[in-house]
Amino acid sequence: MTDWAARAGALYDGGFRPMFIGGAWVPARSGAVIEARNPATGARLATVPRGAAADVEAAVAAARRAFEGPWSRFTPFERQALLLRIAERFEAEWETLCLSDTLDMGMPIARTLANRRRVIGMLRFYAGQAVALHGATIPNSFPGEILSQTVKEPVGVVGAIIPWNAPIAGSVWKVAPALATGCTVVLKPSEEASLTVLLIARLMQEAGLPEGVVNIVTGTGAEAGAALAAHPGVDKIVFTGSTATGQAIARAATGTLKRVSLELGGKSPVIVCRDADIDKAVPVAAMAVFANSGQICIAGSRLFVAREIHDSFVARVADYARGLRIGHGIDPETEIGPIISARQADRIEDFLAAGPGEGAELLAGGRALSGPGFEGGRFIAPTVFGGVTDEMRIAREEIFGPVISALPFDTFEEVVARANATPYGLAAGVFTTHLGTAHKLARRLRAGSVWVNMYHAIDPAVPFGGVKMSGYGREGGIEHLDEYLDTKAIWINT
């Protein structure tokens, strides 16, 4: 049995952790730092550089040198071998990576550990794709012996900006396809959770990553993030985060017309039909929101339940919410950890007050937790609101916290219209035992992913992303490669 607490002390001792530029471990040019604190206890884990424009400049230059230099001479098979060696390092250090994430952003250790297949699978999946990239020979309408063909080329230097809520998966999902396609990367983690990303850079270096191929610039969004989005030396921005920041990044990128793909926020519907298998649906619908304390972009926070079963179903979800174990993520029994920051917790508490203020009925939770075990951080009880209407703020806005809004519905057409009546379109869930209903709902819901009789399934081989204001572009699957590739047409008059 792993003694996580003992290992935690050995991993972070409050000291300085440099960032990674051009294969070197460096402080910010300004010397400024950001404190990394454990959201469960408030304890200082480390300090990291507060990188800004000058550091982004250095990182982009290193990425450009690598892209045009040694990295461009790596064969696809050498890039594949590198990705497989990185996967090996991840296997060997998986527990350390998960512990780091739990300490730095609060995700319960049991949950981080469970992401192994998805994260390491991503490295291996794109290792496979590295040697499968190819263009085509295409018939054309010219008379004579004129050959037309396409080749796939890497877009160049990729600026990757990620949020705090899943640093391991978030960084691997950006870096693995970049390495497969031959791009180089400047990655900016969130200022709320940089430590695990620095650890990942260390593992990549140990696996033989050439200098400058992946660079990590820690720092704030306003400084390092904005500088990266606007930098003329960056060919493409891949961003995961809030819709408002995505809009700012898309605006910043227009100056240089760089390509952008955006994985943004959501207000995903979960629809429970009258014929659903209730015993199976209750825990899945509950955890569709409560996992990671609701700090997940795909949180199924609008729970539409057929009116005939609404009250009994929602009562069971509320019971489930009351039974969840809340505490420090480092305890393997913990199911719900802390909220990342005081700012985020204040935002969620504002919604907890707004719900009853607009007439919603509180069925579970609805409060911040205090007392023994909760002193150092901010914890919020999993919350279920009934009697919610579509117009209420809790039913319209992304809360990014453990809050379910339950809404009754009567007909198929009505629930389709109401579920789609949101600016977002990231994900949706459906619970039904009727195959036709499952199929029809899956087709009619406007979302990048629809899960039927399940939720949360994300796989390296299956594309993930949003429609409408949840963004554009896909991560995962072969579709992801196109985000990092240009197609060149070559004509040869033989």
Ligand code: NAD
């Ligand atoms: P955020 O938008 O505040 O920050 C995300 C990243 O952008 C951080 O690294 C931040 O430093 C940086 N940033 C902030 N302002 C910037 C600017 N002006 N220019 C460049 N970079 C800037 O989001 P967050 O609070 O870290 O994460 C929560 C949000 O992320 C939620 O809205 C959630 O839905 C979304 N999210 C989406 C997905 C997805 O796959 N669709 C996954 C996880 C999180």
